[in-house]
Amino acid sequence: QLHLQESGPGLVRPSETLSLTCTVSGASIANSHHYWAWIRQTPGKGLEWIGNINYSGVTFSNPSLTSRVTISVDTSKSQFSLHLTSVAAPDTGIYYCARPTWDLRPFATFDVWGLGTMVTVSS
């Protein structure tokens, strides 16, 4: 059974970089043609798609966040990661990793989600 687990610091200081990792178990990113995604839920903007990445490192990101977002993949560990720079209070929220319903499509629905990890931006 496919399982996604987010990990990373729960507290990040303003202006610093938020870094999270999603570990995929029950399937291998290396053998998948899915675009693995990051989605967040903040009090200010609700659910917001951050971006995604496939096994070969092709990425797409939300135009409103592109300048601050880097998504990377480590197929040997079946992990993908999110780095969000210059964070501020509005970046506080729950960060989810998710797998889209269909492979090969960068924009899709999401049928497998991690439990989410709460990240607070505060000094």
Add this chain to the structure above:
Amino acid sequence: EIVLTQSPGTLSLSLGERATLSCRASQSITHRYLAWYQQTPGQAPRLLIYGASSRATGIPDRFSGSGSGTDFTLTISRLEPDDSAVYYCQQYGNSVTFGGGTKVEI
């Protein structure tokens, strides 16, 4: 960016009643690439409907979706206690965006 506006903000209904939720897009959504999710407190969203009207795996037929272009509807017939949740629409025809949600209270 396609902006999705959901209404009403909150819907208060009784067990067994029908719920009708609306999702309006700022521009036409291609190929009816519109989905609906259910989220209960402390949980990740759960996919209910994709392609505007196709039920995801394991979703009961009490949940149905309809619509095209810019106007879409999620209908929950015969409300049950577990249907209390926030419902979100999402479009995936042009990047990915979500609506602001409708809370259903039973």
